[in-house]
Amino acid sequence: MYALKREFIKYTDQIGITGSFICLVHCIITSGVMIGSSFLSHSAHHHHDHIHHVHHLDMWGMIDISMIVISGIAVYFSTLKCSAESLQNKLMWASYIVYTICMLSKYVGFEPMWLSGLSYAMSFTLIGLHFRNIKNCNH
Template identity: 55%
Template structure:
């Protein structure tokens, strides 16, 4: 049973990773837009003195869930690939993405960190797509985990 789940995770890791990274990017862009609009509206009045720190509410749980799903997808996708650049790129992009997402919970959130997070998400999407293409065309790929 566990072996079947593991094979399925390996087989579809790139699809899961691509989808998760894409949804994360959409989530981040939409919530950034909503935060910008609500922040602009709240700054209209004087006496604004609350901070904009992130908390582990619904959105925080969603952020952590996306980080965990991304990690599982990268783990299984990197097990499947025979390309060292793709494997290292997946892990590097994931670590940059996860770190930049988690840093905002300690109150440090400059714009360049958000740009870094978006860039890592785009890189994860591109690398998962490249790995998907590579696993289709690779003669070395094990037939149990390659997507047919």
């Protein structure tokens, strides 16, 4: 069992990179679809109220939650590879926490545009930190 755990930990950075990349693609595609549908509805002179727009835990919501969980597992096990006090670990956890807050805030109705940008930035940061972790912390 220990050998299986060691092998899993060995690849958590790759899992984290893949999860963050999939999250970016998912967010960019769904944002594009929402912007496109909003543009079409406004160009057709339809009124669409964005004030009470709240996300629900539908299929897309479950994808969001699964990306948060996968990223959290990847960060947890990836940070086991470096010393507990390393700046790398602190940055990875801080990025993950900000990413999680950004992702979950839309389910309470708080979704300003800058928060989406921050979420994208945290996904890119996590990808970069996982790459750095592969280079510096794999034993």
